[in-house]
Structures are given as structure tokens and as C-alpha cells.
Amino acid sequence: MIENNSKYFIGVLGAVLGWILAYYCFTNKIPNVNKVQSDYAIPSKLEIKLEDNDGNGEKETILRYNRTNYLLKINEEGTPYILPYDIKPIEVIQK
Secondary structure (H helix, E strand, O other): OOHHHHHHHHHHHHHHHHHHHHHHHHHHOOOOOOOOOOOOOOHHHHHHEEEEOOOOOOOOEEEEEEEEEEEEEOOOOOOEEEEEEOOOOOOOOOO
């Protein structure tokens, strides 16, 4: 009985490790390079994150490049574009 349990455990462990390895190998990764054609973004300086900056309960897609944040949006034709933005702190008014 113990031998059957250990075979089952090894099988499950192998399947999980195989899935992790496949996920790691085939996920879309940003290349870690520093030299690209002039006027092109260096991929290793790109980050994409989701944040609810305007507080409406829906997250916006943020593209961060070289420590600067941009809104990553899509126009009516489905073409992506970016907009620089700033977040202003909420003003507190004393009564």
C-alpha cells in the first residue's frame, strides 16, 4: 500500500513539475537586451501593470518605460497608443 502511495505521489509531483517547466519555457517574456535599433524602446526597460488610478473600480493598463508611466489605451480602430499622465494628490480643505 505504501509503495502505491509513493508511486502516486511521484506521478503527481512529476506532472506538476512538468507543467511548471512548460509554463516557464513557453510564456511570453520580455527579452533582456540593451542594444536595439535607434528610435526603438529597449524591451528590458518595459513594464506593464494594472492599477485603478482614478478610483472608479476599474483597472487601467499602465506601461512603464525607463521609470516613466504611460496609459496604454486602444483607439476606436483597435490600434494601441500611449498617453503620459500624472496623478495629482487629493486636496484637503480644512473647515
